[in-house]
Amino acid sequence: MPHAARPDALRPDVPRPTSTLVTGGAGFIGSAVVREALARTDGPVVVLDALTYAGSRDNLPDDPRVVLVEADVADADAVAHAFTAHPPARVLHLAAESHVDRSIDGPMAFVQTNLVGTAVLLDAARAHLAAQGDEARAAFRFVHVSTDEVFGSLGDEGAFDTATPYDPRSPYSASKAGSDHLARAWGHTFGLPVVVTNCSNNYGPRQHPEKLIPHMILRALAAEPLPVYGRGLNVRDWLHVDDHARGLVDAALAGTPGATYLFGGSAERTNLDVVRTLCMLLDDRRPDAAPHEDLIAFVTDRPGHDHRYAIDAASAKNGLGWAPTRTFEEGLAETVDWYLGHADWVRRRVGADGLRRIGTGGRA
Ligand SMILES: NC(=O)c1ccc[n+]([C@@H]2O[C@H](COP(=O)([O-])OP(=O)(O)OC[C@H]3O[C@@H](n4cnc5c(N)ncnc54)[C@H](O)[C@@H]3O)[C@@H](O)[C@H]2O)c1
Numbered sequence: 001m002p003h004a005a006r007p008d009a010l011r012p013d014v015p016r017p018t019s020t021l022v023t024g025g026a027g028f029i030g031s032a033v034v035r036e037a038l039a040r041t042d043g044p045v046v047v048l049d050a051l052t053y054a055g056s057r058d059n060l061p062d063d064p065r066v067v068l069v070e071a072d073v074a075d076a077d078a079v080a081h082a083f084t085a086h087p088p089a090r091v092l093h094l095a096a097e098s099h100v101d102r103s104i105d106g107p108m109a110f111v112q113t114n115l116v117g118t119a120v121l122l123d124a125a126r127a128h129l130a131a132q133g134d135e136a137r138a139a140f141r142f143v144h145v146s147t148d149e150v151f152g153s154l155g156d157e158g159a160f161d162t163a164t165p166y167d168p169r170s171p172y173s174a175s176k177a178g179s180d181h182l183a184r185a186w187g188h189t190f191g192l193p194v195v196v197t198n199c200s201n202n203y204g205p206r207q208h209p210e211k212l213i214p215h216m217i218l219r220a221l222a223a224e225p226l227p228v229y230g231r232g233l234n235v236r237d238w239l240h241v242d243d244h245a246r247g248l249v250d251a252a253l254a255g256t257p258g259a260t261y262l263f264g265g266s267a268e269r270t271n272l273d274v275v276r277t278l279c280m281l282l283d284d285r286r287p288d289a290a291p292h293e294d295l296i297a298f299v300t301d302r303p304g305h306d307h308r309y310a311i312d313a314a315s316a317k318n319g320l321g322w323a324p325t326r327t328f329e330e331g332l333a334e335t336v337d338w339y340l341g342h343a344d345w346v347r348r349r350v351g352a353d354g355l356r357r358i359g360t361g362g363r364a
Contacts, residue, residue, distance in 0.1 A: 018043030024095030026055035107171035153306035193257035204241035232272030239265035264311025
């Protein structure tokens, strides 16, 4: 028996959506995605963001095409309303609790936003897509933005690729891993055109001061000790946020439904190397306070700290024609200059918490 046409496919008056919905668009990576989407798509860029401590209007470009919907991604009514008020042609889902150290101090917020929030958003996208015509359905993508931390920890050799089994080890990475599984389940079960992306550590402008690179820059400028976990030998791969944002919009415009793309910068560095490079950049810019390296202080390691992450980005290179454009050293120098030039932004983001250490407790 032929399938009955969906009622909406018969309604030529259903306008084809043109918006790009970016959840978490007021955060670090989300706001870079908003800029990239403004440059490469037509129509409004709708930011759905709860404006937690990590998100801010400050991060959004002053552009009439940007629409901010202040809502919790786990609030099903608010999310459904956003889809009706601003029907999207594509969704890039970045809203998340994103800091491993906070997930050690308070894991339940990670379960709520990263797992429940993702399920709510996926289901709203499913309902939205069911009401679209064939052309809009064919073009629609739900890009679920995840992390390399879902794959666990590597030894000194090898790199994560799309065949690497999941082995998350912190409440943050476990909640992200679960959200990846939910996204794929909505793809397999309901035919939602889901694309999952996993990326290594990002750096660049507008990253919250609690994260390693801005944290070290700002503490060094304040002549405060630079706390390096353990012996500083944990290895991370670093990608500039604008390179990541470009890859994510590539995935939204040309990704294959059901595909997974891994983004990485081929820039593996120990944490100690990163801090030393920052110190050298600051010595150059603030010679009176040199050598900043004297501020380095080794502190008790993060509980369960993964040793090494590295990415094989062949899936993004072959599938999307994507490659990073900046070297780590260029990008890091630009990032230091951005923080030096945005003291007001820093003051507003540091807030009452200051630059104190979090994520030390929690052992049963
Ligand atoms: N930062 C990295 O190095 C990195 C690397 C790989 C993947 N990721 C992933 O990319 C995404 C963005 O990371 P980021 O570093 O920009 O994070 P971020 O913490 O800077 O921003 C998160 C944004 O989500 C918003 N948000 C948080 N909870 C929300 C909720 N319940 N409802 C709606 N909005 C909410 C915040 O207000 C903020 O604007 C996350 O999903 C993260 O897991 C990050």
